[in-house]
Amino acid sequence: MQNKINITFEKDALRQLAPLLQLKSYSSVFVLVDENTKKHCLPLFFEQTDLNEAIVLSIPSGEEHKHLDTCETVWNQLSEEGADRNSALINLGGGVVTDLGGFVACTFKRGIDFYNIPTTLLAMVDASVGGKTGIDLGSLKNQIGIIEEPKQVIIHPQWLATLPQEELRSGFAEMLKHGLIADAPYWSKLKQLQRLDAEELSVFIAPSVAIKKEVVLQDPREKNLRKILNFGHTLGHAIESYFLTHSQKNRLLHGEAIAAGMVLEAYLSSVCCGLTPLEAEEIKKVFSYFFPKVDIEEEDQIGILALLRHDKKNSAGRINFVLLNAIGSPKIDIVVPEEHFTKAFEFYSRD
Ligand SMILES: NC(=O)c1ccc[n+]([C@@H]2O[C@H](COP(=O)([O-])OP(=O)(O)OC[C@H]3O[C@@H](n4cnc5c(N)ncnc54)[C@H](O)[C@@H]3O)[C@@H](O)[C@H]2O)c1
Ligand SMILES: [Zn+2]
CATH class of the missing domain: 1.20.1090.10 (Dehydroquinate synthase-like - alpha domain)
Structure with missing residues (x-):
C-alpha cells in the first residue's frame, strides 16, 4: 500500500519551501509554468518563496500542448541549463503543467524529484493528487505516463483569484x-x-x-x-x-x-x-x-x-x-x- 502522499495546506508552506529544498541540497531547482501561470502566479511565487535562484521553464497553455514535443522542449531546456540527477522541478500550474511536468521529471535522467503547486481548482482537488503523471498521444488522452508521487503538493487557494x-x-x-x-x-x-x-x-x-x-x-x-x-x-x-x-x-x-x-x-x-x-x-x-x-x-x-x-x-x-x-x-x-x-x-x- 502506498503511504507517501504528502499534501500540505499550511498557510506558510510556500515560505517553508526554500528551507525544505535547501535541506535536500538540490544541485539546481527549476519552476515549470505555462503562459498564464507565468503571468498570474509566478511573481507571487517568487515573492512568497524567495527562490530567486530557481530557473523558470515555460510552456504554452492548453491541453493541445500536453504532448511529447513539449516534453522534448522541456527536457532540452533542463539539459542546456545543466540539470542533473540531483535537480528538482516545481510544477506551478493547472493539470496540464502538473501532469506534463511530473512526467518530464520522472523521465529526465531516469527521474528527478518534483513538487506540485496546483493553481486551478481542478488541479487542486484532482490532477495534482494521486501520482498520475502523463501526456496525450494524438487525440487520445493520458495514454503515456507514469504513476509517481510528487515529493510534496502545496495547495493554496490564493491562486484561484485570477482563474476564469x-x-x-x-x-x-x-x-x-x-x-x-x-x-x-x-x-x-x-x-x-x-x-x-x-x-x-x-x-x-x-x-x-x-x-x-x-x-x-x-x-x-x-x-x-x-x-x-x-x-x-x-x-x-x-x-x-x-x-x-x-x-x-x-x-x-x-x-x-x-x-x-x-x-x-x-x-x-x-x-x-x-x-x-x-x-x-x-x-x-x-x-x-x-x-x-x-x-x-x-x-x-x-x-x-x-x-x-x-x-x-x-x-x-x-x-x-x-x-x-x-x-x-x-x-x-x-x-x-x-x-x-x-x-x-x-x-x-x-x-
Ligand atoms: N493526474 C490526474 O490524476 C488528473 C486528474 C484530473 C485531470 N487531469 C488532467 O488535468 C488537465 C486539466 O487540468 P486543468 O483544468 O487545471 O487545465 P489547465 O492546466 O489547462 O488549466 C486551465 C487553464 O487555466 C490557466 N490557469 C492555470 N492557473 C491559473 C491561474 N491561477 N490564473 C489564471 N489562469 C490559470 C491555464 O493556463 C489554462 O489556460 C487535463 O490534462 C487532465 O487530463 C489529471
Ligand atoms: Zn475528471
Missing part, C-alpha cells in the same frame, strides 16, 4: 463527483451553494482532497476501488472527445463534459443500480443549476456512443460503468445494456 469562472466551474464538477461517490453530507453542502466564488469554494478543497487521497491510498494502481473516481467519466470522456473532434461544436471543458456524464450516468444508475429516480432527478437539478446544458443532438449521440465503444475502460467489448447505489455509495464494473443509452440522453435533455 468557467475553469472554476470545471474543477467544481470534480468536487461534486467526490460527494456523489463517497460522502452524501458533503454533496448536500455543495449543492446548497448559491454561486461559485473562489473564496467560498476554498473551504471545500480540503474535504475533496481527503476523499481522493483516501481512495488512492487504498488502490494506487486502479485495480478496483480507484475506479470509483471515474463516475461520470465513461460517457463524459466520450462527450469531451466528440466535441473536441467536431469543430462546429463548442469546445467543452473537462468539468463541463463530465457534468453531463454524471447526469447521464445518474439515470443509468437508476435503471441498472440502486439509485432512486428521485435521487437521479436531484443530481440532474444540481448540475443544471451550475452548468449550462450541453446541446447533444441525435446524430451526436451516435458519434458519442461510437467513441464510448473505444473507451479504454471497456474490457472484452463490454462497456463498464461506475454507477451509484445511492448518493455517496458507488458500485464499479457494471455492464450497461446499450438500449438504455437513448433513454439516458432523453432524461438529460428533458427540462
Whole structure:
C-alpha cells in the first residue's frame, strides 16, 4: 500500500519551501509554468518563496500542448541549463503543467524529484493528487505516463483569484463527483451553494482532497476501488472527445463534459443500480443549476456512443460503468445494456 502522499495546506508552506529544498541540497531547482501561470502566479511565487535562484521553464497553455514535443522542449531546456540527477522541478500550474511536468521529471535522467503547486481548482482537488503523471498521444488522452508521487503538493487557494469562472466551474464538477461517490453530507453542502466564488469554494478543497487521497491510498494502481473516481467519466470522456473532434461544436471543458456524464450516468444508475429516480432527478437539478446544458443532438449521440465503444475502460467489448447505489455509495464494473443509452440522453435533455 502506498503511504507517501504528502499534501500540505499550511498557510506558510510556500515560505517553508526554500528551507525544505535547501535541506535536500538540490544541485539546481527549476519552476515549470505555462503562459498564464507565468503571468498570474509566478511573481507571487517568487515573492512568497524567495527562490530567486530557481530557473523558470515555460510552456504554452492548453491541453493541445500536453504532448511529447513539449516534453522534448522541456527536457532540452533542463539539459542546456545543466540539470542533473540531483535537480528538482516545481510544477506551478493547472493539470496540464502538473501532469506534463511530473512526467518530464520522472523521465529526465531516469527521474528527478518534483513538487506540485496546483493553481486551478481542478488541479487542486484532482490532477495534482494521486501520482498520475502523463501526456496525450494524438487525440487520445493520458495514454503515456507514469504513476509517481510528487515529493510534496502545496495547495493554496490564493491562486484561484485570477482563474476564469468557467475553469472554476470545471474543477467544481470534480468536487461534486467526490460527494456523489463517497460522502452524501458533503454533496448536500455543495449543492446548497448559491454561486461559485473562489473564496467560498476554498473551504471545500480540503474535504475533496481527503476523499481522493483516501481512495488512492487504498488502490494506487486502479485495480478496483480507484475506479470509483471515474463516475461520470465513461460517457463524459466520450462527450469531451466528440466535441473536441467536431469543430462546429463548442469546445467543452473537462468539468463541463463530465457534468453531463454524471447526469447521464445518474439515470443509468437508476435503471441498472440502486439509485432512486428521485435521487437521479436531484443530481440532474444540481448540475443544471451550475452548468449550462450541453446541446447533444441525435446524430451526436451516435458519434458519442461510437467513441464510448473505444473507451479504454471497456474490457472484452463490454462497456463498464461506475454507477451509484445511492448518493455517496458507488458500485464499479457494471455492464450497461446499450438500449438504455437513448433513454439516458432523453432524461438529460428533458427540462
Ligand atoms: N493526474 C490526474 O490524476 C488528473 C486528474 C484530473 C485531470 N487531469 C488532467 O488535468 C488537465 C486539466 O487540468 P486543468 O483544468 O487545471 O487545465 P489547465 O492546466 O489547462 O488549466 C486551465 C487553464 O487555466 C490557466 N490557469 C492555470 N492557473 C491559473 C491561474 N491561477 N490564473 C489564471 N489562469 C490559470 C491555464 O493556463 C489554462 O489556460 C487535463 O490534462 C487532465 O487530463 C489529471
Ligand atoms: Zn475528471
